[in-house]
Amino acid sequence: MSNFPFLSLSNHTPINYHHTPPPPTTFQNSNFHTKFQSLALRGYGESKFASGSCSNAPRSAKARRRKWVLVKGVVGGGKRVNFGDGFDAIVIGSGIGGLVAGTQLAVKGARVLVLEKYVIPGGSSGFYHRDGYTFDVGSSVMFGFSDKGNLNLITQALEAVGCPMQVIPDPTTVHFHLPNNLSVRVHKEYDKFIEELTSYFPHEKDGILKFYGECWKIFNALNSLELKSLEEPLYLFGQFFQKPLECLTLAYYLPQNAGAIARKYIKDPQLLSFIDAECFIVSTVNALQTPMINASMVLCDRHFGGINYPLGGVGGIAKSLAKGLVDQGSQILYKANVTSIITEQGKAVGVRLSDGREFFAKTVISNATRWDTFGKLIKGKTLPKEEENFQKVYVKAPSFLSIHMGVKAEVLPLDTDCHHFVLENNWTNLEEPYGSIFLSIPTVLDSSLAPEGRHILHIFTTSSMDDWKGLSRIEYEAKKQIVADEIISRLEKKLFPGLSSSIDFIEVGTPKTHRRFLARDEGTYGPMPRGIPKGLLGMPFNTTGIDGLYCVGDSCFPGQGVIAVAFSGVMCAHRVAADIGLEKKSPVLDAMLLRLLGWFRTLA
Ligand SMILES: NC(=O)c1ccc[n+]([C@@H]2O[C@H](COP(=O)([O-])OP(=O)(O)OC[C@H]3O[C@@H](n4cnc5c(N)ncnc54)[C@H](O)[C@@H]3O)[C@@H](O)[C@H]2O)c1
Numbered sequence: 001m002s003n004f005p006f007l008s009l010s011n012h013t014p015i016n017y018h019h020t021p022p023p024p025t026t027f028q029n030s031n032f033h034t035k036f037q038s039l040a041l042r043g044y045g046e047s048k049f050a051s052g053s054c055s056n057a058p059r060s061a062k063a064r065r066r067k068w069v070l071v072k073g074v075v076g077g078g079k080r081v082n083f084g085d086g087f088d089a090i091v092i093g094s095g096i097g098g099l100v101a102g103t104q105l106a107v108k109g110a111r112v113l114v115l116e117k118y119v120i121p122g123g124s125s126g127f128y129h130r131d132g133y134t135f136d137v138g139s140s141v142m143f144g145f146s147d148k149g150n151l152n153l154i155t156q157a158l159e160a161v162g163c164p165m166q167v168i169p170d171p172t173t174v175h176f177h178l179p180n181n182l183s184v185r186v187h188k189e190y191d192k193f194i195e196e197l198t199s200y201f202p203h204e205k206d207g208i209l210k211f212y213g214e215c216w217k218i219f220n221a222l223n224s225l226e227l228k229s230l231e232e233p234l235y236l237f238g239q240f241f242q243k244p245l246e247c248l249t250l251a252y253y254l255p256q257n258a259g260a261i262a263r264k265y266i267k268d269p270q271l272l273s274f275i276d277a278e279c280f281i282v283s284t285v286n287a288l289q290t291p292m293i294n295a296s297m298v299l300c301d302r303h304f305g306g307i308n309y310p311l312g313g314v315g316g317i318a319k320s321l322a323k324g325l326v327d328q329g330s331q332i333l334y335k336a337n338v339t340s341i342i343t344e345q346g347k348a349v350g351v352r353l354s355d356g357r358e359f360f361a362k363t364v365i366s367n368a369t370r371w372d373t374f375g376k377l378i379k380g381k382t383l384p385k386e387e388e389n390f391q392k393v394y395v396k397a398p399s400f401l402s403i404h405m406g407v408k409a410e411v412l413p414l415d416t417d418c419h420h421f422v423l424e425n426n427w428t429n430l431e432e433p434y435g436s437i438f439l440s441i442p443t444v445l446d447s448s449l450a451p452e453g454r455h456i457l458h459i460f461t462t463s464s465m466d467d468w469k470g471l472s473r474i475e476y477e478a479k480k481q482i483v484a485d486e487i488i489s490r491l492e493k494k495l496f497p498g499l500s501s502s503i504d505f506i507e508v509g510t511p512k513t514h515r516r517f518l519a520r521d522e523g524t525y526g527p528m529p530r531g532i533p534k535g536l537l538g539m540p541f542n543t544t545g546i547d548g549l550y551c552v553g554d555s556c557f558p559g560q561g562v563i564a565v566a567f568s569g570v571m572c573a574h575r576v577a578a579d580i581g582l583e584k585k586s587p588v589l590d591a592m593l594l595r596l597l598g599w600f601r602t603l604a
């Protein structure tokens, strides 16, 4: 299925953009695959995903009893449509945030309807097929996908609906290629990474150990907690009671940023710039603006659980969750474009689709960004105070330019790593549009994603919508070629000589493409702080100023990242379940905690 129609480039540039048939040669780099797959193709139980079935899902008693009316053919046309006693929750959007919220609610016994505008699930974590290649739409770096600890939220979300996936461990999280020939591999083994980094900065060994050591303190505290909604007082106070030291540690670091902590221990400006690059991957901003809790999560999970790639591609995660949702007796509708959230007496009660259908539920959960939710889906209401506050502290991060390529395998050296971050000459370009380049080569881990003798290169770099506005069709196409040529030639110079002449397939997506196919305002990558934030303090959780309406995804605590939005899904499901009577709650404590958290956020 061709499902993510990036606009293709035509082929009259110096780069060979047109498709050439695979050469009848043997796969020169095939030892990549044997090497890495034999490292350990770890399975969580049987490979249910391969057959597209998650049949051993532990269905809730309610789900087993339920007899569903298929909602597919129902047209509301302005009329209220009832399904027995209705849905417990409608989820707008099937990004990982929406799917985790939906599946977690379904396993608690809720009746959930997920409405997705596009033809497949996943949003930024979706996939598309072209000419024998399976491309990940967004990032291929998967945190939270290991088999240990409490923070493997992707693993847990899939297991909750009986849809475990096979994963391929990545021996290196990322290979940094930075100014002054600073080339650092982040090995899965922490000691090996520290040894490599200190070989460049021997005079800062103590500072390096202290900074990353502080990250471990936070990670260990996080990893010791059962993660549920921080907006639910019975759970929150319970955790404080059971793990007071860990909770106080997290509360202490909640308003802090990684850059300020790094500066306590490290003086070398180049090393501080390296920490900036580490944080830029986490948050698309520098270390001074990156919450310490988020930095710690990422900088340690890569060594604790490691980075694991799902066999068959990242798109399998969303497919499995969507399948698991249906196995639990809930439903997902595609090509269901929600154009407004229906409110009655100030409470969200349902949604209206672009084709006129209307669906009603006890609660509505939006996986669209907060800018889309409150700017487009809620009509005729003044922006709630909480949202005003959010927009004061956070702006939309720029969008990005992405290049999906198939290349001849010979162009990659044999020991090429899967993920790379490239910033060639000047540290000040780190956050500039097109300044730094992310590159993933998922076929290094899973050769099944490309035809034999080929590799996938997924290249992306920040780019803002303003750069692509007001162009004619011809100018737009020409600009795509120029920008893509430039990025490819930078990679050719820095990493892979001969890259531009080894291209078998190429498609380029711009901010306009991402706005259109991911339904994200301005194609934004996610929220980023306007200035120096107070860590995570200003990031809203899942409840909103509108009764019955919740948000989930990367414009909720803790922000950007697949594992981060999975956590927001877990939190959201818990809060909604408590509000609809599927989990314990205390209305008095609820009111007190929500007010207190709202006040904390105003301090950010
Ligand atoms: N932003 C990116 O482009 C990008 C790239 C790589 C990885 N990621 C990761 O994915 C995370 C985002 O995940 P997420 O769960 O927040 O959301 P998401 O943006 O991935 O998914 C949201 C989904 O909601 C759907 N949707 C939006 N508005 C809709 C409407 N009105 N009606 C019906 N469906 C609608 C979209 O089609 C999409 O499938 C990011 O934080 C990032 O870590 C993002």
Ligand SMILES: CC(C)=CCC/C(C)=C/C=C/C(C)=C/C=C/C(C)=C/C=C/C=C(C)/C=C/C=C(C)/C=C/C=C(\C)CCC=C(C)C
Residues within 6 Å of the ligand: 139, 140, 141, 143, 174, 222, 225, 227, 230, 239, 247, 250, 251, 254, 281, 282, 283, 293, 294, 295, 297, 298, 419, 420, 421, 438, 439, 440, 558, 559, 560, 561, 562, 563, 564, 567, 600
């Ligand atoms: C509630 C109050 C006031 C006090 C309570 C105190 C308390 C108990 C606090 C608890 C806090 C908790 C539980 C916090 C939990 C935080 C978590 C789970 C944070 C997780 C963050 C995850 C992040 C930020 C992940 C980011 C991953 C990203 C962005 C990966 C991106 C990858 C790329 C962009 C691609 C890179 C690509 C290449 C090629 C290099």
